[in-house]
Amino acid sequence: DGGITQSPKYLFRKEGQNVTLSCEQNLNHDAMYWYRQDPGQGLRLIYYSQIVNDFQKGDIAEGYSVSREKKESFPLTVTSAQKNPTAFYLCASASGRASVDTQYFGPGTRLTVL
């Protein structure tokens, strides 16, 4: 099946630890995105990548890092510098062709800081 997978579904982090959230897609999409969702708010963009080995900061990039070494993968690391990391994280991808450039989302990862 084609789609976007995120793992793990639930993640617990201790204070001061870095954690990495996985996002993989087999849709042959060029663009990938990471969003954060907090209660009562819409999604906010953390990072996005339009092509392998290139990525740009979104609106709330501080305390996060990403890599894009493969077209299929766009992992997000939540570092200890992120002061309030407890949230729901959603990964998305899009084809990169503007005429059909709808973003499709993975099932999400719920991160909780203990």
Add this chain to the structure above:
Amino acid sequence: AQTVTQSQPEMSVQEAETVTLSCTYDTSESDYYLFWYKQPPSRQMILVIRQEAYKQQNATENRFSVNFQKAAKSFSLKISDSQLGDAAMYFCAYRPNFGNEKLTFGTGTRLTIIP
């Protein structure tokens, strides 16, 4: 900067009735896309419908249709014959039509279906 406003935090509708969710946006661009996404309790974001700003005809997908008023910057979602499975958070989103620009989301409307 683009902004998207959903002024109805919560809505409810009787099963089989029709409900309209409101969305307004602010942009200086003339070419863009608008989307409605549904987020059920599973929390996965599911695309409901999309509208290209250059198209005057309102988009329709089965029981879902939009009322796109470009001059008023309004983009409402109408759900006809509401079903229990329609219960979810609904998010309106905007994206300019150049490159892989980000989606700008509203804060969402929680829709409850009353049996």
